[in-house]
Amino acid sequence: MKLLIATFNKGKLGDYQHFCKDLPLEVISLNDLGITEEFDEAYNTFEENSKEKAKFYSKLSNLPTIADDSGIEIPFYNMEPGVKTKRWGGDLNDEEYFAFILTKIKQIPQSREQAQMRAVLTLCVNENCYQAEGKILGTLTDKVYEHSETHGYPWDRVFILKDNGKYYEELNDEENYQFNHRRIALDKLKTHLQTIR
Numbered sequence: 001m002k003l004l005i006a007t008f009n010k011g012k013l014g015d016y017q018h019f020c021k022d023l024p025l026e027v028i029s030l031n032d033l034g035i036t037e038e039f040d041e042a043y044n045t046f047e048e049n050s051k052e053k054a055k056f057y058s059k060l061s062n063l064p065t066i067a068d069d070s071g072i073e074i075p076f077y078n079m080e081p082g083v084k085t086k087r088w089g090g091d092l093n094d095e096e097y098f099a100f101i102l103t104k105i106k107q108i109p110q111s112r113e114q115a116q117m118r119a120v121l122t123l124c125v126n127e128n129c130y131q132a133e134g135k136i137l138g139t140l141t142d143k144v145y146e147h148s149e150t151h152g153y154p155w156d157r158v159f160i161l162k163d164n165g166k167y168y169e170e171l172n173d174e175e176n177y178q179f180n181h182r183r184i185a186l187d188k189l190k191t192h193l194q195t196i197r
Helices: 010-019 046-061 082-087 094-106 173-178 181-193
Strands: 002-005 026-029 065-074 114-125 128-140 159-161
Touching (some): 010 181, 046 128, 114 181
Parallel strands (some): 002 026
Antiparallel strands (some): 065 114
């Protein structure tokens, strides 16, 4: 049985294929189906964006569908940027966005550098939708992790995990699986995934 991951991102698809490797499901993306319609994540919460996105692509594809919405939440900034993580600071290029992030981190008192990466996943199967969240706790630092050639997700270079004291960017594959907020949320949905026929 096919399981659609509502993403155009090959890296994210690869993560989900790894997370679902113990399930008898063929995990595919929007690209695999030739779907080009983009869902506008215009809601104010991860929960709403995730649910409406899953419903939209499940109806479009007629397949069981998982959608997620995720970001970083900083208590000092009243849990911002949250759903605005990608747009925090306005219309910035990658270099400008990272500079903006560092400016915001430097304004946080040392005793209040806590943050969390949070993901909300929704699985829609026919008319039924199920939701779960995953969180990774840590602290922010303006001492950037520079020992990586990828520099994919900017927050990974300034987010230090509470559980092992490592930058998110420096995690190996095993640790990335253990501390992945999407994987944590997906595990909570596996009882529903196992019923897909």
